[in-house]
Amino acid sequence: MSAVSRPPNRLLQALPPTEYAQLHPLLEPVDLTKETALADAGAPVQRVYFPHSGVVSMMINLSDGQSVEIATVGRDGVVGASAALHERPLLADAIVVVPGSASMMRAEDFREAANRSADFRTLVALYEQALMAQTQQSVACNVSHPVEARLSRWLLRARDLCGSEALPLTQEMLAQMIGVRRNAVSIVAHGFQQAGILRYSRGHIEITDIDGLRKAACECYTTVKAHAEQLIGPED
Secondary structure (H helix, E strand, O other): OOOOOOOOOHHHHHOOHHHHHHHHHHOEEEEEOOOOEEEOOOOOOOEEEEEOOOEEEEEEEOOOOOEEEEEEEOOOOOEOHHHHHOOOOOOOEEEEEEOEEEEEEEHHHHHHHHHHOHHHHHHHHHHHHHHHHHHHHHHHHHHHOOHHHHHHHHHHHHHHHHOOOEEOOOHHHHHHHHOOOHHHHHHHHHHHHHOOOEEEEOOEEEEOOHHHHHHHOOOHHHHHHHHHHHHHOOOO
């Protein structure tokens, strides 16, 4: 029997062939539309998403009306896994910030697959550790590092998830992602454009000097990447 074709998701790609063959009929391809909420904080998780492309932001809402990002998920991970597995509500909103596509799975099917397969359960547990490490690093970064470094770190991460230097992002969205005011992002983006690192127009950012952006980023970008590679292996 020929091998089942797999979508470009790091976790699905990492499963042994027999394990993925059992999972395949339970996966439904879906579009990830910008600003769509895939899950709401405090609500039961009905579906789990394995992104193929795009960026999903995990957001915490504060009492003063602000929202702060704690992690990003894309083709290297899964949205809602731990909450679905343990039948607990998600602790953050999952919002699509860059559109893309995903494989969707019903939460009950996800639980059954994890109970049936030790390989699948272990892979999900390792990814959740990587996601927790990313969350902790993000908090430390937002407290300790300047706007230039934080913006660079976020754009590099988005580039990795999208596989493209062109990103459909507004300054308002970027400010929310790194927890600063819009004018702070405007000042940094202007400086980067003057330096030839970015090209910016309304609602669109293009990275034009990836090495320059890497130099401007803090160590948090490489730290998060190293944690993920240590836990779930390098990306193809």
